[in-house]
Amino acid sequence: MNRETSRDLYDRALDVLPGGVNSSVRAAPQPYPTFVSKGDAGHVVDADDNRYVDWVMGLGPLLLGHDVPDEVQAAIQRRTSEGPMYGMPTEIEVDHAEFIARHVPSVEMVRFVNSGTEATVSAVRLARGFTGRDKVIVMQGGYHGAQESTLVSGDREGASPSSPGIPQSFAEHTIPVPFNDEEAAKAAFEEHGDDVAAVLVEPILANKGIVEPNPGYHETLRALTREHGALLVFDEVITGFRVGGLQCAQGKFGVEPDLTTFGKVIGGGFPVGAVGGKTEIMQELTPAGDVFQAGTFSGHPVTMAAGLETLKYAAEEDVFDHVNALGERLRDGLRDIVEDQAPNYSVVGADSLFKVVFTRRGRQPRNGADVADAAVDRWNRVFRPQMLDEGVVLSQNQFESQFVSAAHTEEDVERTLEAYKDAL
Ligand SMILES: *Cc1c(COP(=O)(O)O)cnc(C)c1O
Numbered sequence: 324m325n326r327e328t329s330r331d332l333y334d335r336a337l338d339v340l341p342g343g344v345n346s347s348v349r350a351a352p353q354p355y356p357t358f359v360s361k362g363d364a365g366h367v368v369d370a371d372d373n374r375y376v377d378w379v380m381g382l383g384p385l386l387l388g389h390d391v392p393d394e395v396q397a398a399i400q401r402r403t404s405e406g407p408m409y410g411m412p413t414e415i416e417v418d419h420a421e422f423i424a425r426h427v428p429s430v431e432m433v434r435f436v437n438s439g440t441e442a443t444v445s446a447v448r449l450a451r452g453f454t455g456r457d458k459v460i461v462m463q464g465g466y467h468g469a470q471e472s473t474l475v476s477g478d479r480e481g482a483s484p485s486s487p488g489i490p491q492s493f494a495e496h497t498i499p500v501p502f503n504d505e506e507a508a509k510a511a512f513e514e515h516g517d518d519v520a521a522v523l524v525e526p527i528l529a530n531k532g533i534v535e536p537n538p539g540y541h542e543t544l545r546a547l548t549r550e551h552g553a554l555l556v557f558d559e560v561i562t563g564f565r566v567g568g569l570q571c572a573q574g575k576f577g578v579e580p581d582l583t584t585f586g587k588v589i590g591g592g593f594p595v596g597a598v599g600g601k602t603e604i605m606q607e608l609t610p611a612g613d614v615f616q617a618g619t620f621s622g623h624p625v626t627m628a629a630g631l632e633t634l635k636y637a638a639e640e641d642v643f644d645h646v647n648a649l650g651e652r653l654r655d656g657l658r659d660i661v662e663d664q665a666p667n668y669s670v671v672g673a674d675s676l677f678k679v680v681f682t683r684r685g686r687q688p689r690n691g692a693d694v695a696d697a698a699v700d701r702w703n704r705v706f707r708p709q710m711l712d713e714g715v716v717l718s719q720n721q722f723e724s725q726f727v728s729a730a731h732t733e734e735d736v737e738r739t740l741e742a743y744k745d746a747l
Contacts, residue, residue, distance in 0.1 A: 324712055328370040329358040348382070351719040353703055357711065362389025365731035367716060375716040376735045378677075378725040382718075383561050383587040386642065386675075387633055388730020395591060395632040402628045408620065416622040419631040423589070423599055426569040429557075429579040430599035434608055435622040439560035439586030440468025442596030443523065445608075445616050446584050447472050449598065450521035450554045452614035453607045460511050460522045460553075462502040464691015466530035467523060467558050467584075472497055479511050502528055502690040503536060505543045516551040521582075526572035529561040529724045532680040532694030533671040541578040548581070554604070560586035560596070561724060564634060566674045568643040575674075591629030594620075637729070646675035646727040649736055653677045653727070656740040664747045675727040678718070679743070681706075697721055706746050713742035 333355035336343035344350045358370040365388050367377040380388070387395070402415070420433040436442050447459055447470070459472055467473040471489050475482040475497045482494045498515060500507040502524070512519060522544050528534035548555040557580035559571050565588055567575030573583065582600040589595055599605070607614045637643060654677050657670045667685040671678050680688055681698035688694045702721040710717050715738070718725050 325371050330355050332358045348719045364390050365735045375714050377716050380726040380728050384592050386588045388728035398628040398632045402625045413624045415627040419627045427571050431602045432605035433597050433599045436596040437594050437620050438596045442584040443467040444470045446556050446582050446598045449614050454520045456518050456520040457496045458518045460498045463499045464531035512547050512551050519553040521554040521556045523556045525558045526562050531691045531722050533678050534688050545578050554581040556582045558584045564588040589630045590626045591633035593626035593629050595626050642729045650675040650727045660744050676724045709746040715739050715742045
């Protein structure tokens with residue numbers, strides 16, 4: 324397969340973009356990333372005109388795939404032609420917030436921002452402001468964007484920044500615990516209970532292999548936070564309007580957090596984030612309350628139109644049934660292949676998320692450490708490149724989720740399973 328144009332573009336990019344990209348994970352593919360020229364339904368076409376089945380799907384936002392339905396496209400074009408943004412309020416922001424509040428069990432009010440990172444930054448500040456406490460409990464292997472409070476490594480005994488540029492004193496306020504470990508969460512609250520502002524958790528770890536919660540785990544976090552006067556914050560930036568359909572993962576699991584962060588799907592492919600929750604807490608944000616939060620582009624009319632029309636389309640056209648059924652078909656097919664060819668590997672995922680984690684011990688991962696232990700080199704250097712040669716783009720590293728969209732077909736699924744069969 325000829326990928327010369329991608330190579331030449333990456334060569335140019337390395338001179339003007341650090342690492343040749345604008346977001347780290349995009350540079351993970353060896354020896355250079357595939358540059359995209361355009362999308363088409365469930366496929367992407369690269370700069371050399373090669374066509375691939377695309378399971379990256381923008382790293383999550385593209386619930387409908389690359390072909391934006393007419394009504395979504397019309398709404399985006401109308402908003403763009405009327406002037407892209409104003410710095411004054413518009414009706415579409417109210418419409419979108421009403422849609423989210425109507426469907427997501429724990430959400431009464433919403434503050435829109437411009438990325439998932441900004442959403443988690445705002446949620447942590449709000450939780451600290453509301454409780455008057457500083458500490459946050461996070462999951463090892465959880466991801467909440469490129470933000471100071473959560474880029475930490477370590478455990479309950481001590482955390483340190485996982486990136487240069489973050490003061491050690493910031494990490495002192497963060498307590499990492501293993502996902503699915505109720506005892507660790509209890510111990511963290513026993514030690515620090517009165518100082519904990521929030522537990523911040525992805526309902527499903529979706530940036531470290533896809534790890535589902537053990538039955539009862541979120542209920543335990545809910546009980547502990549309530550007992551100690553801390554907030555439970557679900558980071559639904561990936562799972563929101565993808566896992567559990569319109570109710571999101573909190574509806575699927577039947578656990579109501581105090582705050583929820585959103586991103587990805589709710590912008591219909593445009594930059595977005597949001598924090599949602601009960602009025603009592605949300606009212607603490609400025610200008611209603613005192614916890615400062617603001618953004619020039621927040622509630623951007625084009626993004627709001629794209630996101631709201633996407634969600635309405637999903638609600639009306641049974642999109643979740645379609646993507647979930649294809650997700651299940653992929654996971655079932657992959658389980659058969661893995662059982663035959665790589666019995667130590669684990670097929671993971673839920674609804675429209677799927678992945679094969681190259682685990683070494685043949686058991687389903689229960690936390691971030693189980694996934695971190697995977698055979699990453701085989702994935703990076705042998706498996707993913709072969710899948711690419713077979714015309715299938717998988718997520719850029721072993722840890723990110725892969726996403727089914729409304730535009731994917733049975734045929735895309737069968738082709739993908741055949742490629743896995745060859746490459747595994
Ligand atoms: C992607 C992601 C973020 C960060 O969102 P950005 O829009 O990339 O800033 C935060 N939390 C989770 C769970 C995510 O998957």
